[in-house]
Amino acid sequence: MNKVTDHDENDDVVVIEQRDKKTYIYIAIAGVLGLALGGLVGSSLTANQWQEAYQKLETQYQSAHRDKEQMASRVEDELATVHSQVQDKLDMALVDAKAEHEKQMLSLQAQVQELEKVNLSLEEQVSAQKKQIADANNQNTKLNHQADVQATLLERSRELFQRELKVKQQLEALQKERDLLEPKLPKLKEECDLFLDGTSWDVKSDSCDKQDEANSRLSQIDQMIRVHQMDLEQIKSLSEQIGL
Template sequence: MNKQTEIEEHDDDVVVIEERDKRTHIYIALAGVLGLALGGLGGSMMTANKWETTYNKLEEKYQTVQQDKKQLVVEVEEKVAKVDHQLELKLQKALEEKDAEYQENLAKVEAQVKELETAKSNLEAQIAEQKNQLAQESAQNSRLNRQADMQATMLERSRELFQRELKIKQELASLEKEREDLLPKLEALKKQCDVYLEGTSWDAKSDSCDKQDEANSRISQIDQMIQVHRMDLKQIESLSEDIGL
């Protein structure tokens, strides 16, 4: 009975010891967790302080960067404005140079146009003068041609007149010679005819009176022809005076 009781008491002690061991382990575990928590909290606090310092530095750098950025924007805007102004000045200068070059070229072109217009006017005046001179020369040539035609006609007419005059003079000379030759024969024929009519000579021929009549008729005809030829010569002389021969 006592052994059993001792055994039971012993078992109770073992249970108590085991429970105490379990509690100790729990306490140790809790203490460990608590220690870890407290250690982590301390580390976190240290880390937070470190990150806050870093953040503040980064914030300062950010603000500095923002300020530098604003300053850079201002400088860039100033440079852009300066560049724009320089470009505007260069563009204005280039435009002025181009305008001056254009005005210079325009002045040269206008001078050339004026020179060409003057040359054109002079050329037109020369052409007009040459046309007038050609017209005068053409009129003079026409007059000369008419004069030449008239002179040719006059020369031809003169040649005809000279030939006609020469022929008339030759015929007149021939008629006068024939008349001179007939006059002595007419005297002889008249005597023979008178003798024949008187019947005082057997030598008188019966045709002597007919020959006398023929001689008288021929002399009368010659006298008429001589008169006509002399009138023709006077007319030729008058025509020669009219045409200036």
């Protein structure tokens, strides 16, 4: 009886062990199937998520590309605007610089013309001053010559005056001597005639000699008077020539 019982228990153990093994197999198969199904489901979900992510990335890429193109267009427009503004400013700066340069050139030309006028005026002043100096030198030379002439004339005038005074004094003395001598000639002639006739014993023997001496002296006085008169005429002519 006990053997039968033990045998039955052993059979139960074997059955249980077999069931346990099958259970493990089923569980393993179920696990594999679960994994497979989970993988498929996961794969399906992952594919959907990847596609959504790709589309999202594609959309973002397209948006970024459009933004990039728009930004590039805006940058080009801004660059064109900046270039145009810079070109306009550069053109305005060139126009202003050209106008300023022309203004400076006109100012310099005006200064040059003014300096040329001043230089011409200075040259004219220098020329006028040189002429004044030359005229002054000529005038000084003339004045010196005139002074020399006047000094010479003064000396000549003094000499002429002294000579004229001396000639006049000599002429006056000769005229006085003639005036004294001439009235004596008739008496001396009468005495000489009486002596020659022998009609008077009062007449001295030298009466004729005295008459000859008187006539000779009178002739000499007349000659000297004529010479002195000629000297006075010459002095007068010289005085008129030198403006006296």
